[in-house]
Amino acid sequence: MNYEEQANNFLRYTGAEIKIRFLKNDRYFHDDKEARNIYTFTISRGKRKYKGTFGDSIYNTEKRTEPTEYDILSCITKYEPEETLDDFMLAYGYEDEKTAKKIYNAVKKEYQGIKELFNDKELEQLREII
Numbered sequence: 315m316n317y318e319e320q321a322n323n324f325l326r327y328t329g330a331e332i333k334i335r336f337l338k339n340d341r342y343f344h345d346d347k348e349a350r351n352i353y354t355f356t357i358s359r360g361k362r363k364y365k366g367t368f369g370d371s372i373y374n375t376e377k378r379t380e381p382t383e384y385d386i387l388s389c390i391t392k393y394e395p396e397e398t399l400d401d402f403m404l405a406y407g408y409e410d411e412k413t414a415k416k417i418y419n420a421v422k423k424e425y426q427g428i429k430e431l432f433n434d435k436e437l438e439q440l441r442e443i444i
Contacts, residue, residue, distance in 0.1 A: 320443055321384035328436050330359040332383045334368070342369030344413050351375045355386050357431060364427035366390070384443065391424040392441045 325331065337352045351370045356363055368389065370381050396402040399411070399418050408414035432440060 317384045317388070317443070318382060321382070321387045324387065324436075324439055324443060325383060327439070328359060328432060330357055330431065332357050332386055334381055334383075334386065336380070337367065339375070342367075344417070348372055349375075351380075353381055355381075357386070357390075357428075359431050362431050364424075364431055366424060366427070387440065387443045390428055390440075391421050392428065392437060394425055394429075395421045 332355055334353050334355045337354050339349050339351050341348070342350055342352050346369075350372050351374070353368045353370065354365065355368055356365045358364075368381060368386055370379075370385070373379075374381065395418065396405055399415055402408070402418045402421075403411065403414045406414075408417070428440075429437070
């Protein structure tokens with residue numbers, strides 16, 4: 315089974331849907347040196363929704379390739395982040411607390427949104443999409 319099939323099977327199994335919309339071309343990550351395409355995405359399941367942003371790869375930006383459902387599912391936060399900012403900084407090698415805090419809060423927010431869409435069993439299946 316290829317990656318796209320894996321993502322499509324997960325969406326079918328959970329009854330979830332992903333909508334992806336181009337937002338702009340700009341720097342996305344705190345250390346970006348080049349602009350990349352940035353998209354908004356919405357994962358919906360029944361009445362529940364999670365909205366986020368996705369900074370595509372420079373390669374895809376240059377090739378004018380749009381992200382797929384697989385791209386979104388493989389990149390979203392699937393594990394609960396560390397309990398403290400210090401632990402997060404240590405785990406991911408951040409030295410600048412201001413930058414790390416912004417990223418840490420975004421990761422916590424994304425995980426909470428994903429956790430509200432999927433149960434523990436589904437989260438385990440989602441974690442297999444890499």
